[in-house]
Amino acid sequence: MDLLTALLGNLAQGFGVAMTPVNLGLCLVGCLLGTLVGVLPGIGPTATIAMLMPITFYLEPTGALIMLAGVFYGSQYGGSTTAILVNLPGESSSVVTCLDGHAMARQGRAGAALAIAALASLFAGTVTTLAIAIGGPAIASVALLFQSPDYVAVMVLGLVAAIVLAHGSLVKAMAMIVLGVFVGLIGTDVTTGEQRFTFGIDDLFDGVGFVPVAMGLFGLSEIMLNLEARAQNGGLARLRDRLWPSREDFRRATPATVRGTLLGIAMGILPGGGSTIPSFASYSLEKKLARDPSRFGQGAVEGVAGPEAANNAGAQAGFIPMLALGIPPNAIMALLVGALMIHGIQPGPQIIARQPELFWGLVVSMWIGNLMLVVLNLPLIGLWVRLIQMPYRYLFPAIIVFCCIGVYSLRNSMMEVVFMAMAGVAGYVLRKLGCEPAPLLLGLILGPMLEENFRRSLAVSGGDYMIFLQRPISATLLAAAVLLLVFVLLPGVRRQRELLRE
Numbered sequence: 001m002d003l004l005t006a007l008l009g010n011l012a013q014g015f016g017v018a019m020t021p022v023n024l025g026l027c028l029v030g031c032l033l034g035t036l037v038g039v040l041p042g043i044g045p046t047a048t049i050a051m052l053m054p055i056t057f058y059l060e061p062t063g064a065l066i067m068l069a070g071v072f073y074g075s076q077y078g079g080s081t082t083a084i085l086v087n088l089p090g091e092s093s094s095v096v097t098c099l100d101g102h103a104m105a106r107q108g109r110a111g112a113a114l115a116i117a118a119l120a121s122l123f124a125g126t127v128t129t130l131a132i133a134i135g136g137p138a139i140a141s142v143a144l145l146f147q148s149p150d151y152v153a154v155m156v157l158g159l160v161a162a163i164v165l166a167h168g169s170l171v172k173a174m175a176m177i178v179l180g181v182f183v184g185l186i187g188t189d190v191t192t193g194e195q196r197f198t199f200g201i202d203d204l205f206d207g208v209g210f211v212p213v214a215m216g217l218f219g220l221s222e223i224m225l226n227l228e229a230r231a232q233n234g235g236l237a238r239l240r241d242r243l244w245p246s247r248e249d250f251r252r253a254t255p256a257t258v259r260g261t262l263l264g265i266a267m268g269i270l271p272g273g274g275s276t277i278p279s280f281a282s283y284s285l286e287k288k289l290a291r292d293p294s295r296f297g298q299g300a301v302e303g304v305a306g307p308e309a310a311n312n313a314g315a316q317a318g319f320i321p322m323l324a325l326g327i328p329p330n331a332i333m334a335l336l337v338g339a340l341m342i343h344g345i346q347p348g349p350q351i352i353a354r355q356p357e358l359f360w361g362l363v364v365s366m367w368i369g370n371l372m373l374v375v376l377n378l379p380l381i382g383l384w385v386r387l388i389q390m391p392y393r394y395l396f397p398a399i400i401v402f403c404c405i406g407v408y409s410l411r412n413s414m415m416e417v418v419f420m421a422m423a424g425v426a427g428y429v430l431r432k433l434g435c436e437p438a439p440l441l442l443g444l445i446l447g448p449m450l451e452e453n454f455r456r457s458l459a460v461s462g463g464d465y466m467i468f469l470q471r472p473i474s475a476t477l478l479a480a481a482v483l484l485l486v487f488v489l490l491p492g493v494r495r496q497r498e499l500l501r502e
Contacts, residue, residue: 007133010360014133017361018368023063027369030067034074035377038081045075046438047222049335050214051399053342054406061343062358066365068339069319072332073125073366076312077373080117084304085110096283100296100303107299112245116253116301117308118374124261124309125370128316131265133363135320137352148456149468153477155450158327160481162439164488172435180443181450183208191455203415210338212407212416213444216423217437218331219403223396224428245301253305256286260306264313269320282310316366323351323359327446331438334445 017023037048049068056064084101097117104113146154163173186197187207198204245253263285264278286306287296296303318333326348328334340347345355352359407416427437461467469475 010137010356011133011364013356014360014362014364017062017357018066018365022060023066023361023365024368026059026063026067027070027365028372030070031074031369031372031376034071034076035078035081035373035380037071038075038078045072046331046335047215047218048075049332050211050217051219051403051406053211053214053335053339054409056339057342061340061345061355062361064339064343065336065358065362066369068336069362069366070369072336073312073315073369074373076308076315077118077121077377080121080308081114081377084113084117096279096307097304099283100298100300103297103299104301104304109299112249112301113304114378115245116249116304118377120253120257120260120305120309121312122370122374123257124264124313125316126367127261128265128268128313129363129367129370131317132320132323132366133360146473147471148453148460149471149474150477151453152450152457153468153474153481154327155446155453157477157481157484159439159442159446159450160484162442164484169434170488172433173439176430176435176437176439177443180440180445181447182443183213183440184444184447185451190452203413203419207448208444209411209416209419210444211342212420213423214335214338214441215403215407216420216425217427217441220400220420220424221427221431221437223399224424225431227396249301252301256282256302256306257309259285259289260309261313264310264315265317267310268314268317278310278314279307282306312370319362319366322347323362326351326449328442331441334438334441337445 018027033048033052034045037045048071052068052071056068059067080097080101083097084105101113101117104110159177163170163177182197184207186204188194188198188205189196195205260278260282263282267278267281283296283303283306286300286302287293290296290300290302318328321327322333322337326337326346328337337347345351345358403420404417407420408414430437430440457467458465467474468478
């Protein structure tokens with residue numbers, strides 16, 4: 001009873017914060033922007049959040065995080081709209097929605113597919129919000145037991161998991177992590193005051209800025225790749241039927257939605273989980289459980305409801321480790337951690353006790369945002385379809401100009417713009433070489449934190465490395481990291497990864 005009372009009290013505090021006019025407006029802006037980038041293929045939420053970072057400097061931390069979070073989960077809704085209507089996934093997590101969603105649209109059932117996707121996402125968002133509200137404080141109370149060696153171990157586990165869950169070559173993923181940690185160590189050593197890898201360049205004394213690197217790696221490189229690729233059109237579908245699904249659709253979609261939600265929450269918490277893997281896993285699960293698997297790919301409602309619930313639940317569940325432990329499970333959460341740190345807030349177990357308005361305001365804003373998305377998206381489907389047809393030669397130059405202005409405003413320095421351009425070229429080259437930039441960004445964020453806690457641990461132990469094995473928490477986490485690494489190096493698992501890549 002006390003737990004329920006405390007939960008209701010916390011949620012009431014969250015509603016008090018999230019329902020202020022300013023935060024409601026920022027939530028709406030975030031949701032609209034997220035839907036927009038989800039609808040437009042090529043401009044993903046990672047790039048958009050990176051490009052919006054300079055704007056958040058002028059906002060309160062809570063409002064800034066509410067807006068950026070809205071972009072993230074709004075993009076999951078937008079991605080499904082184009083996947084269903086034009087067979088063009090706006091997001092990687094919407095790829096599987098194309099299979100049955102677009103098939104439904106070609107049968108004249110686009111309205112039902114869109115409604116099922118929106119309602120499944122709303123259900124998943126609501127359940128995940130409750131999971132965060134219930135599980136976040138519990139995880140944070142456990143995390144209060146953590147000391148420096150434990151943080152080192154959990155960061156090592158996070159980096160290993162990011163390697164394991166990255167697409168493609170393991171060697172390339174490891175190289176990206178190492179490169180990110182290296183870039184994060186550039187600048188002045190806070191302990192000794194010595195310059196590291198600065199080559200006498202004054203602008204590097206304070207280190208390489210997180211924002212220019214993120215904007216370049218994800219924003220500019222994304223634009224370069226899209227300019228290079230030819231636009232593809234899978235054929236527009238028409239909304240010929242009624243919007244509301246039939247009773248039979250609901251009967252088939254409900255269990256798939258519940259399974260997709262639970263799968264999305266479980267996988268979204270894992271480092272590197274994100275929203276793409278849960279959506280693919282949910283589709284495979286539904287196909288395996290179906291009495292007639294041959295329906296999948298031909299317009300099966302479960303093939304839309306399950307993945308859509310899973311990708312939305314996975315996207316939101318990533319906030320649990322980010323807020324409770326301060327460990328970003330994917331690149332987007334790393335950007336949000338960066339946004340918090342820019343405002344002087346250190347994510348971690350203390351955030352719930354020290355910043356309850358921020359934590360509970362964000363949790364409640366997710367539910368409000370999900371509701372906004374359902375109400376807004378269905379009437380705006382026609383607008384989104386027209387936006388898809390906008391030539392990128394008009395859109396991309398405007399985005400680049402806004403990026404340059406935003407980065408320059410950070411320190412009123414042209415070097416920041418140069419860093420962003422260099423990161424953009426590096427991101428383009430890395431992607432052409434098949435290297436994911438997300439592990440690099442995680443390394444950049446976690447590298448300095450890992451070094452700080454590693455040094456603090458050795459200072460406490462008097463230089464004894466056994467401190468990492470003497471504490472039960474750190475020893476368990478390090479053992480888990482080793483087991484995870486050994487598991488993924490097994491020949492059978494490596495073959496499966498190769499098959500998935502193909």
